[in-house]
Amino acid sequence: GAVVSQHPSWVICKSGTSVKIECRSLDFQATTMFWYRQFPKQSLMLMATSNEGSKATYEQGVEKDKFLINHASLTLSTLTVTSAHPEDSSFYICSARIGLWNTEAFFGQGTRLTVV
Amino acid sequence: LAKTTQPISMDSYEGQEVNITCSHNNIATNDYITWYQQFPSQGPRFIIQGYKTKVTNEVASLFIPADRKSSTLSLPRVSLSDTAVYYCLVGDPNTGKLIFGQGTTLQVKP
Numbered sequence: 001g002a003v004v005s006q007h008p009s010w011v012i013c014k015s016g017t018s019v020k021i022e023c024r025s026l027d028f029q030a031t032t033m034f035w036y037r038q039f040p041k042q043s044l045m046l047m048a049t050s051n052e053g054s055k056a057t058y059e060q061g062v063e064k065d066k067f068l069i070n071h072a073s074l075t076l077s078t079l080t081v082t083s084a085h086p087e088d089s090s091f092y093i094c095s096a097r098i099g100l101w102n103t104e105a106f107f108g109q110g111t112r113l114t115v116v
Numbered sequence: 117l118a119k120t121t122q123p124i125s126m127d128s129y130e131g132q133e134v135n136i137t138c139s140h141n142n143i144a145t146n147d148y149i150t151w152y153q154q155f156p157s158q159g160p161r162f163i164i165q166g167y168k169t170k171v172t173n174e175v176a177s178l179f180i181p182a183d184r185k186s187s188t189l190s191l192p193r194v195s196l197s198d199t200a201v202y203y204c205l206v207g208d209p210n211t212g213k214l215i216f217g218q219g220t221t222l223q224v225k226p
Contacts, residue, residue: 004159006159032212034213034214036216043203043216043217043218043219044160044203044216045216046213046214046215046216049211049212049213091157093159093160095159095160095214097212104150104162104165105150105162105214106162107152107159107160107161108159109158109159110157110158110159112157
């Protein structure tokens with residue numbers, strides 16, 4: 001099946017610094033990718049929809065200036081957590097579809113962010 | 117977006133068949149129903165998708181009644197490695213978004 005790869009798998013950063021997470025569709029092109037955040041023992045929460053060549057669409061309550069999303073090509077979307085704080089520590093997951101809304105969505109393996 | 121409701125947790129034993137039912141009373145005409153499996157510290161993995169009646173693949177079956185207000189994921193002869201969280205999702209045909217509910221934590225015991 002299609003593969004979505006995230007990098008890095010885990011990262012530890014100091015409070016106040018920024019961290020970039022990459023999401024790549026390895027064998028297909030994705031005009032739309034989705035970013036999720038998941039806290040321990042909780043479900044995935046959709047943060048934003050990343051659209052190739054245009055601005056991302058953020059869910060209510062998600063700060064667009066803090067979570068910068070760039071979808072520069074059909075195979076790469078990046079999420080940058082700016083000025084990270086300990087409360088931003090979480091599991092971040094991206095997903096992408098090959099085609100229409102009713103097709104299978106593929107998820108990356110996730111990125112564990114720890115802010116110290 | 118159609119909201120989904122599932123049992124929070126279920127227990128089973130190895131070799132048994134497990135059925136997890138999901139309610140989606142407000143499902144729209146064009147919505148598909150998709151189930152995902154998630155292990156700790158991993159991204160969700162696609163299990164099965166359907167629109168109506170019954171769908172079967174190599175790992176599971178999905179039963180959807182005529183009114184489509186619920187669906188049941190059936191896992192035949194579960195093993196310990198099937199211990200995971202199972203999510204039922206209803207897709208938004210306008211945006212393609214997948215909104216996750218609380219999921220069902222399945223614990224398979226020896």
